[in-house]
Amino acid sequence: MTIKARHKRFILIAIGLALLGLAVMLILNAFKSNMVFFYTxxxxxxxxxxxxxxxxxxxxxxxxxxxxxxxxxxxxxxxxxxxxxxxxxxxxxxxxxxxxxxxxxxxxxxxxxxxxxxxxxxxxxxxxxxxxxxxxxxxxxxxxxxxxxxx
Amino acid sequence: MQWSSWSAFFNMGGYAFYVWFSFGLTALWLVWEVLALRKRSAVALNLAKLLAQDK
Amino acid sequence: MNINWFKYSSPQTFYPLAGRMIPWFAWAASIFAVIGLYISFFIAPTDFQQGEAYRIIFVHVPAAWMSMFIYMVMAGWAALGLSLNARLPAMMAQALAPTGAIFTLLALVTGSFWGKPMWGAWWVWDARLTSELILLFLYLGFIALQSSIDDPRKADKAGALLALVGVVNVPIIYFSVKWWNTLHQGSTISMGAAPKMVTTMLLGMLLMALAFWMYTIAVALMRVRCIMLERERASDWVKEQALSVGGNT
The missing domain is CATH 2.40.50.140 (Nucleic acid-binding proteins)
Incomplete structure (x- = not known):
């Protein structure tokens, strides 16, 4: 594998992990407060x-x-x-x-x-x-x- | 028929910007996807042809 | 029976078959879209509370339906590929992901352009909007993960696992308006209940959904053909295919 291909792969994995992390964060945040969007x-x-x-x-x-x-x-x-x-x-x-x-x-x-x-x-x-x-x-x-x- | 005139149709009851943006963006994106795939197919076929001729 | 299935599940037989199917689905999509748009703009009446702005529903709801439906189909193909260890189902899953991502993004953006004039906000963090945004991240994560792994077989497996885990999110999106207090309104169309809209509006929406569905099949077939050519470019059938078509090199 060339350096370039390894670089590309690393960047893509980083993006993938970041997106996954963001998704998890959004879910946790949603469960914490936003599931109750409003009070009556x-x-x-x-x-x-x-x-x-x-x-x-x-x-x-x-x-x-x-x-x-x-x-x-x-x-x-x-x-x-x-x-x-x-x-x-x-x-x-x-x-x-x-x-x-x-x-x-x-x-x-x-x-x-x-x-x-x-x-x-x-x-x-x-x-x-x-x-x-x-x-x-x-x-x-x-x-x-x-x-x-x-x- | 819902509209008294063409200008009433384009005006969308004052919501022209929101309505036409939504429909325009949808059309644009879908057409772009088809064109991009046609290009991708041509590139892949060309590359395969080069490989085949190389032997 | 078995023989037939295996015959069509190999890329070299599926490639020309897909090529013959594409025009049919493309034509169906165009016809449904023309009739659907005509009904959406000229037959469907003005809404009593939202005026003309509600017409965004004719792209927003079909796009949102497709975003969830494509994800389920994609996960189904991925599961099939994983359990049979076969190439074609995995390629189908890979071919569906970008179109699913586009429809998700369209649902989010058209929803935003509907929310601004009606609710008074481009975006709110309610359960429906948040879970649809997570769906977009799942699609993008699937695409990024697949393209980050060089070995196609490993990429298929990793992608399939992510796709299957993400399936949990689809019922969350669908039922979010029932389970939690949301700014987004409840479902107009739901199983076991009469639709809460007049027939012409419903007809326009269903025709647009049908158009998007046919479009998705046509585009997924186009993409799966590209993926086959790219993945198997060293094989004899791709070389034959490439030499049989005209054009300069």
Missing amino acids: PTQVVSGEVPHGTSFRLGGLVVPASLKRQDDGLTVHFSITDTAKTVEVIYKGILPDLFKEGKGVVAQGKVGANGVFEASEVLAKHDENYMPPEAAEALKRAKEAPADVQLK
């Missing part, structure tokens, strides 16, 4: 979430809870899992799919007054796809305000 309002209210640290809060935006401050950037809304509700304050641009009654995941921490101070707000949509007319018909048939499941 019930978990927050019952104190299952450590205080002072940043975490994600997921649920449905409570209908008619969205209020905008005069600066046009700061918004207030509430997140619910239908059992408990947590108030949220967020300064920034909301994603296109953000709507009252729809799913949302916010990153942030609980402030001194118990309000969740979000630094990032993501919209969570469901797995249903249909034209608007069908959605309208479905809504009328069901007569339920939020026909969206969280999971």
